[in-house]
Amino acid sequence: METLSVACEACPVRNKAICAALSGPELSGLRQIRRHQFIPAGQTLVWEGDDAFVVASVTAGVLKLTKSLGDGKEQIVGLAFPADFVGRPFHDKTMSTVTALTDTEVCVFRREDFDNFAREHPELEHKLLERTLAELERAREWMTRLGRKTASEKVSSFVLDISERLSAETCHGSTVLDRFELPFGRQQVADILGLTIETVSRQMTSLKRQGLIGLSGRRTIQILNREGLAKAAES
Amino acid sequence: METLSVACEACPVRNKAICAALSGPELSGLRQIRRHQFIPAGQTLVWEGDDAFVVASVTAGVLKLTKSLGDGKEQIVGLAFPADFVGRPFHDKTMSTVTALTDTEVCVFRREDFDNFAREHPELEHKLLERTLAELERAREWMTRLGRKTASEKVSSFVLDISERLSAETCHGSTVLDRFELPFGRQQVADILGLTIETVSRQMTSLKRQGLIGLSGRRTIQILNREGLAKAAES
DNA sequence: GCGAAACATTGACCTCAATCAATTTTGACC
DNA sequence: GGTCAAAATTGATTGAGGTCAATGTTTCGC
Numbered sequence: 001m002e003t004l005s006v007a008c009e010a011c012p013v014r015n016k017a018i019c020a021a022l023s024g025p026e027l028s029g030l031r032q033i034r035r036h037q038f039i040p041a042g043q044t045l046v047w048e049g050d051d052a053f054v055v056a057s058v059t060a061g062v063l064k065l066t067k068s069l070g071d072g073k074e075q076i077v078g079l080a081f082p083a084d085f086v087g088r089p090f091h092d093k094t095m096s097t098v099t100a101l102t103d104t105e106v107c108v109f110r111r112e113d114f115d116n117f118a119r120e121h122p123e124l125e126h127k128l129l130e131r132t133l134a135e136l137e138r139a140r141e142w143m144t145r146l147g148r149k150t151a152s153e154k155v156s157s158f159v160l161d162i163s164e165r166l167s168a169e170t171c172h173g174s175t176v177l178d179r180f181e182l183p184f185g186r187q188q189v190a191d192i193l194g195l196t197i198e199t200v201s202r203q204m205t206s207l208k209r210q211g212l213i214g215l216s217g218r219r220t221i222q223i224l225n226r227e228g229l230a231k232a233a234e235s
Numbered sequence: 236m237e238t239l240s241v242a243c244e245a246c247p248v249r250n251k252a253i254c255a256a257l258s259g260p261e262l263s264g265l266r267q268i269r270r271h272q273f274i275p276a277g278q279t280l281v282w283e284g285d286d287a288f289v290v291a292s293v294t295a296g297v298l299k300l301t302k303s304l305g306d307g308k309e310q311i312v313g314l315a316f317p318a319d320f321v322g323r324p325f326h327d328k329t330m331s332t333v334t335a336l337t338d339t340e341v342c343v344f345r346r347e348d349f350d351n352f353a354r355e356h357p358e359l360e361h362k363l364l365e366r367t368l369a370e371l372e373r374a375r376e377w378m379t380r381l382g383r384k385t386a387s388e389k390v391s392s393f394v395l396d397i398s399e400r401l402s403a404e405t406c407h408g409s410t411v412l413d414r415f416e417l418p419f420g421r422q423q424v425a426d427i428l429g430l431t432i433e434t435v436s437r438q439m440t441s442l443k444r445q446g447l448i449g450l451s452g453r454r455t456i457q458i459l460n461r462e463g464l465a466k467a468a469e470s
Numbered sequence: 471g472c473g474a475a476a477c478a479t480t481g482a483c484c485t486c487a488a489t490c491a492a493t494t495t496t497g498a499c500c
Numbered sequence: 501g502g503t504c505a506a507a508a509t510t511g512a513t514t515g516a517g518g519t520c521a522a523t524g525t526t527t528c529g530c
Contacts (some may be wrong), residue, residue: 001374003487008485010474014401043294045507054481065375067375067376067378067379069379069383069384069469070244070469070470071470074383075378075379075382075383077375077378077379078375083275088368088372089364089368090364090368091365091369092370095375095376096373096375097405118352119361122360124360125360125364126354127364128359128364129324129325129360129364130325130326130366132364132368132371133323133324133325133326133367134326135371136367136370136371137323139374139375139378140300140302140312140330140331140374141302141372142378143302143310143312143374143377143378143381143417144302144304144310144312146378146382146429147381147428147429148304148308148310148382148429149304150311150517151516151517157393159485159502183477185476185477186477186479187478191488193382194382194518195405195518196517196518197477197479198478198479198519199516199517199518199519200478201478201480202479202480202517204479205479205480210310217526217527218477218478218512218525218526218527225416232402233306234304235305276525372504385486385487386486386487419507420507420508421507421509422507430487431488431489432485432507432508433487433488433489433508433509434486434487434488434509435508436509436510437487437510438509439508439509440509440510445493452496452497453495453496453497453507453508
């Protein structure tokens with residue numbers, strides 16, 4: 001629970017996160033209720049079902065949002081990259097667990113403080129609304145993937161999707177990276193796609209054999225034929 | 236495209252929809268840009284991929300939000316009941332098709348008009364934000380169902396879920412109905428759960444044989460053992 | 471570098487749900 | 501009530517992906 005003291009002005013997501021809605025005096029109001037915090041990989045920020053004490057804005061790293069079923073199985077229901085917002089304001093229960101996949105830095109707020117502040121700053125709420133609408137859209141896209149795609153289609157579309165999100169993150173402008181490192185292992189890919197680790201592995205190998213992707217090490221993927229991969233992701 | 240002229244004051248969802256945030260003069264401002272519209276069952280309000288010209292608040296009936304895959308298959312990614320909001324404000328593309336399942340009445344706004352009005356009425360945006368956050372939560376719940384549940388678990392949890400939403404709709408307060416009529420046929424249940432129509436049918440029959448539910452006619456379901464059904468929905 | 475543990479891949483087999491193919495039921499209309 | 505088309509059910513079979521088990525690879529601590 002190390003608290004860092006980074007100035008908002010120097011924040012890597014200053015212009016993308018919801019706080020971009022604020023300037024000058026308003027920003028320092030927000031700063032007074034936030035706590036900049038480092039979360040090491042693997043550590044959990046909030047637990048499913050707990051009272052929702054905090055919300056947060058991600059400034060570095062990647063987190064996963066999960067829901068667990070009765071048995072041991074879990075489903076990843078969302079990923080949070082830098083500038084994304086996690087937690088549910090204006091509501092007292094957290095319905096998913098938030099865990100750092102990589103070493104992560106977040107701007108944490110007591111939920112109550114955040115709620116009060118947000119109610120007084122419509123511009124902030126507006127940013128949050130836009131972000132939430134976008135996230136809802138993404139969740140629905142994800143639903144079609146889970147509901148109607150084959151294992152091979154799931155893995156193909158996942159590789160494309162994650163390449164885009166990682167590229168956006170690393171701020172290479174609109175350039176989409178063709179070679180990147182996954183911020184998670186096979187089991188987590190499986191939990192994202194609603195598959196088993198073995199099936200993910202088999203499909204990855206299959207895409208590699210088809211010459212669509214290259215694999216090196218555990219977590220590095222190279223897209224060799226983006227168009228072909230897009231085709232594999234749809235039909 | 237029949238335009239009805241119902242006063243907001245008499246609106247059945249006056250106190251639940253986003254317009255509950257407004258009163259008096261503000262409400263009449265909103266009324267000037269809305270169009271109350273009847274949509275017969277089966278008709279589509281907006282098409283996936285189209286420019287998003289309209290957003291709407293549902294006042295009666297049920298709509299589905301769908302996404303279609305490359306082949307004929309479609310996935311239902313959301314349902315909209317009275318007081319729910321459909322469409323994506325502040326964004327110029329609609330990413331899912333909205334279709335009436337039953338005869339429906341909606342309060343339609345030109346998206347641009349709505350956007351402008353909302354920006355000037357933080358209370359309205361706040362209501363919309365809360366609603367969107369709730370919908371996101373629901374979508375994520377739905378994702379776990381799609382990703383990690385067996386056919387039998389899917390159907391059981393679906394029956395429970397829909398009984399709750401229909402009960403809320405019919406305004407029996409907190410009473411959850413044990414006998415209700417589905418607003419859709421088997422194919423649509425299949426599209427919600429990411430299954431085939433045959434599998435849905437078999438699972439329904441199975442739940443009936445286990446004495447958990449009763450079926451009469453095509454669309455009427457009676458929950459005979461809610462607790463047992465909840466158990467079937469989880470393990 | 472070496473060894474161990476965690477992670478990933480591969481193979482053999484099995485199961486659940488999809489597919490293909492008839493019936494049967496339902497409800498709308500005459 | 502009888503007729504018909506649409507919808508739902510039921511049955512037989514297939515196949516994609518899960519499960520179980522063994523092997524291979526990477527990474528990390530020493």
